[in-house]
Amino acid sequence: MNKPYVIGVDMGGTNTAFGVVDARGTILFRGQISTTDYNNGEEYANALGIAINELIMQNSLQDKIKGIGMGVPNGNMNDGTIEKAANIPWAKTVVVPLAQLITNITGLPCKLTNDANAAALGEMAYGEAKGMKDFIVITLGTGLGSGIVANGQLVVGHDGFAGELGHSTLVRNNGRLCGCGRTGCLETYASATGVARTAREFLELNPDEESLLRGIIYRPLTSKDVYLAAEKGDKMALRIFDFTARMLGQALCDFITFSSPQAIILFGGLAHAGKYLLEPLKKEIDDHILNVFEGKTKILVSRLNDAEAAILGASALAWE
Amino acid sequence: MNKPYVIGVDMGGTNTAFGVVDARGTILFRGQISTTDYNNGEEYANALGIAINELIMQNSLQDKIKGIGMGVPNGNMNDGTIEKAANIPWAKTVVVPLAQLITNITGLPCKLTNDANAAALGEMAYGEAKGMKDFIVITLGTGLGSGIVANGQLVVGHDGFAGELGHSTLVRNNGRLCGCGRTGCLETYASATGVARTAREFLELNPDEESLLRGIIYRPLTSKDVYLAAEKGDKMALRIFDFTARMLGQALCDFITFSSPQAIILFGGLAHAGKYLLEPLKKEIDDHILNVFEGKTKILVSRLNDAEAAILGASALAWE
Numbered sequence: 001m002n003k004p005y006v007i008g009v010d011m012g013g014t015n016t017a018f019g020v021v022d023a024r025g026t027i028l029f030r031g032q033i034s035t036t037d038y039n040n041g042e043e044y045a046n047a048l049g050i051a052i053n054e055l056i057m058q059n060s061l062q063d064k065i066k067g068i069g070m071g072v073p074n075g076n077m078n079d080g081t082i083e084k085a086a087n088i089p090w091a092k093t094v095v096v097p098l099a100q101l102i103t104n105i106t107g108l109p110c111k112l113t114n115d116a117n118a119a120a121l122g123e124m125a126y127g128e129a130k131g132m133k134d135f136i137v138i139t140l141g142t143g144l145g146s147g148i149v150a151n152g153q154l155v156v157g158h159d160g161f162a163g164e165l166g167h168s169t170l171v172r173n174n175g176r177l178c179g180c181g182r183t184g185c186l187e188t189y190a191s192a193t194g195v196a197r198t199a200r201e202f203l204e205l206n207p208d209e210e211s212l213l214r215g216i217i218y219r220p221l222t223s224k225d226v227y228l229a230a231e232k233g234d235k236m237a238l239r240i241f242d243f244t245a246r247m248l249g250q251a252l253c254d255f256i257t258f259s260s261p262q263a264i265i266l267f268g269g270l271a272h273a274g275k276y277l278l279e280p281l282k283k284e285i286d287d288h289i290l291n292v293f294e295g296k297t298k299i300l301v302s303r304l305n306d307a308e309a310a311i312l313g314a315s316a317l318a319w320e
Numbered sequence: 321m322n323k324p325y326v327i328g329v330d331m332g333g334t335n336t337a338f339g340v341v342d343a344r345g346t347i348l349f350r351g352q353i354s355t356t357d358y359n360n361g362e363e364y365a366n367a368l369g370i371a372i373n374e375l376i377m378q379n380s381l382q383d384k385i386k387g388i389g390m391g392v393p394n395g396n397m398n399d400g401t402i403e404k405a406a407n408i409p410w411a412k413t414v415v416v417p418l419a420q421l422i423t424n425i426t427g428l429p430c431k432l433t434n435d436a437n438a439a440a441l442g443e444m445a446y447g448e449a450k451g452m453k454d455f456i457v458i459t460l461g462t463g464l465g466s467g468i469v470a471n472g473q474l475v476v477g478h479d480g481f482a483g484e485l486g487h488s489t490l491v492r493n494n495g496r497l498c499g500c501g502r503t504g505c506l507e508t509y510a511s512a513t514g515v516a517r518t519a520r521e522f523l524e525l526n527p528d529e530e531s532l533l534r535g536i537i538y539r540p541l542t543s544k545d546v547y548l549a550a551e552k553g554d555k556m557a558l559r560i561f562d563f564t565a566r567m568l569g570q571a572l573c574d575f576i577t578f579s580s581p582q583a584i585i586l587f588g589g590l591a592h593a594g595k596y597l598l599e600p601l602k603k604e605i606d607d608h609i610l611n612v613f614e615g616k617t618k619i620l621v622s623r624l625n626d627a628e629a630a631i632l633g634a635s636a637l638a639w640e
Contacts (some may be wrong), residue, residue: 151473
């Protein structure tokens with residue numbers, strides 16, 4: 001029997017949103033539950049499974065759903081587990097066989113992976129990477145996540161956790177301290193947080209230079225402040241984006257050297273910094289890339305709707 | 321009909337060696353021609369095709385050969401071509417459809433890839449990577465080559481040239497000049513040439529330190545000299561291997577972050593420096609690896625016979 005829909009689940013730190021998705025990437029019906037209000041993974045899975053069953057029944061979709069795909073923090077695609085996810089209270093210290101638990105309750109096949117891998121599958125199913133077999137999605141949010149596709153398949157590695165490109169070491173000496181406990185990681189430079197750190201550093205190192213960014217004193221500087229200042233032609237703000245783009249560009253050159261992707265697709269808030277980031281980024285890549293790869297890899301910005309992309313990406317896992 | 325053999329072809333800069341290989345990785349019959357004595361790619365292909373046909377007929381193997389696999393410099397697996405290979409006179413400036421030419425003459429399916437990718441397939445078919453789906457082979461010769469396998473398939477990228485890990489930028493400021501025209505590439509540190517460069521640098525920077533390496537003055541220092549000095553307990557030689565291992569280890573940490581391989585297999589002359597390289601290498605990885613990957617990736621040394629590995633690796637392509 002033809003099953004025309006899949007379900008995508010986006011597990012955030014606070015809420016879990018899910019939706020019924022068709023083959024074109026339209027979200028037809030939606031639901032939501034809390035992520036955190038449970039004593040353990042079984043209770044969470046139970047609540048989510050029941051909410052999914054209700055959404056299916058309310059809309060008479062019994063026998064029309066091919067499967068469920070989930071994007072979850074520290075999701076292990078090989079095992080269908082969520083493993084020691086620091087921000088999820090009931091998964092902080094344990095390994096929960098979430099995909100199996102959801103299948104038990106819904107009777108539907110369920111796969112899961114992390115958010116960035118889900119984003120990559122979303123681009124392949126509905127977005128910029130349609131028809132591509134080799135590409136990388138870089139998500140520029142609070143941190144830097146990545147989903148790598150080679151030969152048409154997600155690269156998840158032998159343990160299910162490959163693609164931690166935010167933790168490539170970009171600066172080997174005197175690099176910035178990263179949340180992972182190491183120093184010099186790419187995401188300490190190329191992420192929303194990284195841009196704010198660069199701004200604070202530039203302000204401190206250039207005490208005599210005027211900048212709109214000096215006006216922000218009652219709350220922490222954000223990457224959005226830098227963007228708004230750049231829009232007004234603020235020179236320091238433009239230099240901050242230049243610096244960020246240069247750091248990211250150098251890292252992308254190494255990633256291209258590894259898997260020679262047809263495209264690298266940028267996703268997330270910072271990707272919308274547009275020309276301030278994209279132009280110096282492309283220039284840095286052109287200047288530094290190994291000869292054999294020159295001009296071959298497209299640098300694109302995702303066109304999936306930010307609010308929908310997480311559900312769409314997760315749902316793509318269920319078509320596989 | 322059951323075809324129990326394949327042919328592996330190793331195109332070197334001077335000679336091209338080939339052999340008939342069985343499923344266990346035994347080379348049963350061999351042949352050889354010059355690589356360079358031709359005016360163009362057609363002439364080379366013709367000579368090689370005829371030599372292969374002769375080897376088949378001499379040994380009554382008609383209808384027993386499944387196909388031909390070739391390891392060639394600048395080989396493009398996607399297209400079956402050899403592209404602008406600087407060291408091959410007849411392929412210096414052109415793209416030659418070598419696989420197709422060989423098929424035309426032999427009537428056998430033919431695939432080709434570069435040496436390092438062939439080495440990876442060889443490890444998967446006959447060596448340390450048997451049964452693995454995610455691993456990386458690093459060849460430590462004059463330069464540093466790499467063959468990457470993810471999900472059981474070679475990662476060759478959209479253009480067929482992925483896996484140039486020797487040209488990952490390891491040192492971003494004041495890095496060593498590389499043959500590729502850029503600076504700081506991994507292979508300028510971690511390769512036989514890199515070890516010799518480090519030796520010259522250490523000798524110059526420590527003019528008062530005694531070392532057996534100072535005795536070599538009538539010819540250029542080699543990595544083998546450093547190995548022999550290390551065997552005699554020379555402190556500078558040991559520090560040179562330490563330094564090399566540390567540089568390579570930092571790069572391997574980034575590669576693990578990318579594709580989370582079950583093993584990284586070292587191949588080639590320098591890989592035989594044994595404990596001088598391997599122990600500090602493993603320590604560097606343990607010290608620097610991202611938490612989630614700690615202790616997961618094995619660092620192995622290839623056990624394929626150096627003299628046979630190139631033919632075996634190429635032959636593995638023909639089983640696919």
